[in-house]
Amino acid sequence: MHYTLCDSILDLVQNSWEAGAETIELRLMESAQRLDFILKDNGCGMTQEELKRVIDPFYTDGIKHRERKVGLGLPFLQQMLEITGESLDISSVKGEGTLLKASFNLEHMDTSPVGDIPSLFLQAFTMDGPYQMIIEREKQGMDYRLDRHELIEVLGDFNQAQTMVLLRDFISSQEDEA
Secondary structure, eight states: OOSSHHHHHHHHHHHHHHTTOSEEEEEEEEOSSEEEEEEEEOSSOOOHHHHHHTTOTTOOOSSSOTTOSOOOHHHHHHHHHHHTTOOEEEEEETTTEEEEEEEEETTSTTSOOOOOHHHHHHHHHSSSSSOEEEEEEEETTEEEEEEHHHHHHHHOOTTSHHHHHHHHHHHHHHHHHO
């Protein structure tokens, strides 16, 4: 199980990336009481049969990770949500993509800590490949938007250490203002 909510969300972003998504959109809305997220991608998507089984920890498609016999990211997230009285909403169309929505009750004693939002965004932006990532963040009346392609254009190659430092500083500055 992931320690923070950011770890769980990053796992889902990585699923989108591994599913071949060219565009990944993450919307993260936070108040004192709740953290809501919406993750949308245009990856390979799932059939209705796959969608029914995706929460089963003993199910994996056997394609992304041929050596694994289980897929635990979504089952652990579902369990975490159920423990706190919340639920996960997943819809998907084969060949078109997937949409996930969840809300975390931050006041519930069993909710994991939120974690490091700037690190979540940094890691989501620096996975390899030409994919587009749009992040929309709302936090107690303040909001900002991050566009991966725009940031690469301004900052340069994310594989360079100095660029990653600049990217982290920029994301942290946006988060501090929000």
